[in-house]
Amino acid sequence: MKDDVSQIQSVGPRAVEQLEAMGIKTVEQLLEHFPFRYEDYAIRPIHEAQHDERVTIRGIVHSEPTLRFYGKNKARLTVRVLVDGLLVQAVFFNQSYLKKQINLGDTITINGKFDRNRLMISGGTIKTAKNSQAGELEPVYSIRGNLKMTTLRKFINNAFQQYGDQIEETLPEQLINMYRLMNRQETFRQLHFPTSATQLVQAKRRMIYEELLLFQLKMQMFRKWERQGDEGQQKVFSIDKVKGFVQDLPFELTQAQKKVLKEILDDLQGPHRMNRLLQGDVGSGKTVVAGCALYANALAGFQGALMVPTEILAEQHKASLQDLLAPLQLRVELLSGSARVKERREILAGLVNGEIDVLIGTHALIQEGVDFKKLGLVITDEQHRFGVEQRRILRKKGLRPDVLFMTATPIPRTLAISAFGDMDVSVINEMPKGRKPVETRWGKPDMLPRVIDFMKRELGKGYQGYVICPLIEESEKLDVQNAIDVHQQLTQAMPEYRVGLMHGRLSSEEKDDVMNQFAENSVNLLVSTTVVEVGVNVPNATVMVIYDAERFGLAQLHQLRGRVGRGQAQSYCILLADPKSDVGKERMKIMTDTNDGFELSERDLELRGPGDFFGAKQSGLPNFKVADIVEDFRVLEVARQDANKLVNSEAFWKSEDYGKLRDRLREQGAFQGEKLD
């Protein structure tokens, strides 16, 4: 496998040069040059073919082919073909020789790009018995210079014939069995010469896992070495007390919550600094887990800080944490940006002398002059709202605190973090019992009267609702005006109910007032801008109406929608939108189709394409041969967990079973702690 490519049959000196220009010197490198896509020559019924899709169709030649020359040596051959009862125009460029091969009445198979509107297939090739022998899936490789695709295919074929049986298994048997992975040799064979689409899927599955596992192993080995000597604060607390605390909660934690709580508690007790990401869909119950962690931290004699993105949320968390922690003689305070000087001074003093156990706040928390006596744990909610710089300042405060980042956004930030990150990830992948998915509907703005009736019905049952007016980026003023208008309109439309108004221009006290009234159900309907987007928790609210929903991102709509469906009752989300584009319509449809944040963001990605999502190339994300860090995110997570187990097991470092895997890692420089891929 380490042989030079010149050892491969029919690879001459010129080919050696051409391959070298593509970074391929050894047989192994050639065999690891996998196709980046496959041409699918399986014949498709024409009505299934999508617009602009490359397809293979079969039909009967219905007209004599006509050949036209144009430009300099350019030729265009046109022929009509009857396919499944439809007359399709087939166009071939610069293949004038085809004219002789196409005869009226012949059955021909064409592969090309399909134009649905004009019923035309173009840019294609004709498949004859001769060139379709290779099977229905034909590998397409990236090539450079004047190396031809067919030549490269031949080289790879020869290489496989000569060296195929030297392809060794590198993954340990235990993993192969656990995930029923295709063996390595067969994987190579299928990737280069797929025998069927299902086999190809299996081969890809294996290779994606292998690549991501190696990547994660390298990263985690690196981290393990780095960590040696990085002493955190080992927190000592009574697990029984934490258990008691959990038992006293008004509900039982879900299995997922228990699991992540354990991970967090282990981190707190462990010798290293925690740097953990807690990911969970909206309403999955992250906050209560944070509360338990803050309690454990306080039991160990440390202070904790909870940073949130908005003041409304800070207020809300303060109230709920006080409920939880005050009976246990813990002091929870809020440091708000709008606090009066005297109040602020008292809080700062309480922090320095250690009287305050838990501090909640927005960015104010990390301002200069906020000093803690013994800061042990920092939790941030929706961390993407906090810049890297702010996190850095925070980490510098206190005694190397443990850090927990909570987020309901599965992608993109999380993805980036788990892809490069030195972070551990915990996921709450389960909703509390009894939750019903929010029923989402999409209607045109002229349906407003019906929507108002619907809201009235819900309010009539004693439930509450939100009405969200869009945020107009350029003008907060217009935005607020918008909310004021809607508020007025709805107040008139439902005089029997109390309609509250919330927006960013209200003073902190006014916001508190409105929020408190809403929380107590003395305000039935809350008209608001997106300030209620994250974290707001009023389980009695069952309906949310979002105006101009097409103006929001899907992730944001999902966050907003997460404000309802937080209790036992069936909840509804109504999107009022009149999107003009197909993508816009599709986005609304996705919202009505799924309630799962993960699925939503994946479909959003599909719609926009990963290129849009973040320039993977520029972002410095590692490049994989088969894996795609966006699409294969779930596998990345599995690989991360597996790598973690391995790195922390003795067998991985010592046992013969892992010898081959270690060899591969060694080859890739992992054992020198060198720069990661």
Ligand SMILES: Nc1ncnc2c1ncn2[C@@H]1O[C@H](COP(=O)(O)OP(=O)(O)OP(=O)(O)O)[C@@H](O)[C@H]1O
């Ligand atoms: N295991 C559980 N069983 C029942 N209810 C729960 C459970 N865990 C949390 N809850 C309740 O579910 C609601 C949502 O919880 P929480 O606010 O912690 O979610 P979250 O994940 O922080 O949501 P968001 O991402 O929207 O901020 C709260 O009313 C909380 O009391």
